[in-house]
Amino acid sequence: MTVRRKAAAFAVAGAVPFALTALAAAPASAHGSMTDPVSRVSACYAEGPESPRSAACKAAVASSGAQAFYDWNAVNIANAAGKSKEIIPDGKLCSAGNDKYKGLDLPRADWPSSPMSAGSHTFHYKGTAPHKGSFELYITKDSYDPTKPLKWSDLEAQPFVKVTDPKMENGDYVFDGDVPARSGRHLIYSIWQRSDSPEAFYTCSDVVFGKDSGAGATAPAASAPSDQEIADGAGKSSVEHHHGAAGGSAEPQAEASVAPAADASTGGNGPEAKGGATKPLADENLAETGGDSATPYIAMGGAAVLAVGAATMFASVRRRSVAGGRHSH
Numbered sequence: 001m002t003v004r005r006k007a008a009a010f011a012v013a014g015a016v017p018f019a020l021t022a023l024a025a026a027p028a029s030a031h032g033s034m035t036d037p038v039s040r041v042s043a044c045y046a047e048g049p050e051s052p053r054s055a056a057c058k059a060a061v062a063s064s065g066a067q068a069f070y071d072w073n074a075v076n077i078a079n080a081a082g083k084s085k086e087i088i089p090d091g092k093l094c095s096a097g098n099d100k101y102k103g104l105d106l107p108r109a110d111w112p113s114s115p116m117s118a119g120s121h122t123f124h125y126k127g128t129a130p131h132k133g134s135f136e137l138y139i140t141k142d143s144y145d146p147t148k149p150l151k152w153s154d155l156e157a158q159p160f161v162k163v164t165d166p167k168m169e170n171g172d173y174v175f176d177g178d179v180p181a182r183s184g185r186h187l188i189y190s191i192w193q194r195s196d197s198p199e200a201f202y203t204c205s206d207v208v209f210g211k212d213s214g215a216g217a218t219a220p221a222a223s224a225p226s227d228q229e230i231a232d233g234a235g236k237s238s239v240e241h242h243h244g245a246a247g248g249s250a251e252p253q254a255e256a257s258v259a260p261a262a263d264a265s266t267g268g269n270g271p272e273a274k275g276g277a278t279k280p281l282a283d284e285n286l287a288e289t290g291g292d293s294a295t296p297y298i299a300m301g302g303a304a305v306l307a308v309g310a311a312t313m314f315a316s317v318r319r320r321s322v323a324g325g326r327h328s329h
Helices: 001-024 038-049 055-064 101-106 228-234 295-329
Strands: 033-036 114-116 119-127 133-138 159-166 167-169 172-179 182-192 198-211 240-244 247-251 254-259 276-282
Touching: 033 038, 033 182, 038 055, 038 101, 038 198, 055 101, 119 133, 119 159, 133 172, 159 172, 228 240
Parallel strands: 114 198
Antiparallel strands: 033 119, 119 172, 133 159, 133 182, 167 172, 182 198, 240 247, 254 276
């Protein structure tokens, strides 16, 4: 085999694994969760889904199962479309009405918590798959009782933080906000509504202003999962990242999709909840992901071009060789 033939064959053979390597480099997990203040699902994942330490996380895992916490970054509704307050029923805010995450809705005063104070605060939201969109943060009213199911009327009517497309630093969305004055145990509720699809994500973060008015010393401090812990648990996550021509979509084994329903009572002047139970639907693709998810496919396209070019070169070399052989007779 001539040098040119060998080079062409090598290029063709090398193009395929190059393309597969590029595809394998695509993000394997999806979405994210609040890490400052630490969300319930993040705190329990950091403790370990198989053997959590805190009483609250043990109860949550007993209710939802460990898999929900390996899928800590996918508490979502596929088709929220800005109607979260209408479609998530009272008592199910932390799970976003998804039965898979029902353990997050347990009314307890001993959830792992983050210290908080009034005034300026820098918030961090771990984004395991970047999406364009807006974040809204709500805080509970002074009358909040953590031992009762969380209702929309327990939250202030308006978000105290609303930011669109915040900057990303070291894998976190980072943005500032002014926290209202509170005392004791409270909860910060976040809605991350994507602008490139109807999908939205939700978190509940337990916070304490000054002295804990809930469970006192029995409630541990919440810790966010480290990058190493996130990487270690990625293989057990059922959330996969599927890519398409114009981006990608994330597909948990059972994701939440919603349909409005009646009979949700709110009371007070909190955000209106028109109710509705949510039902997980399996095998329904989410909308396209914003960000750089098309990168591996660009690489695959380049590899394909390389393969075609190499094959053309190989054919050309062979034709010349055959022609040369005929002329030699």
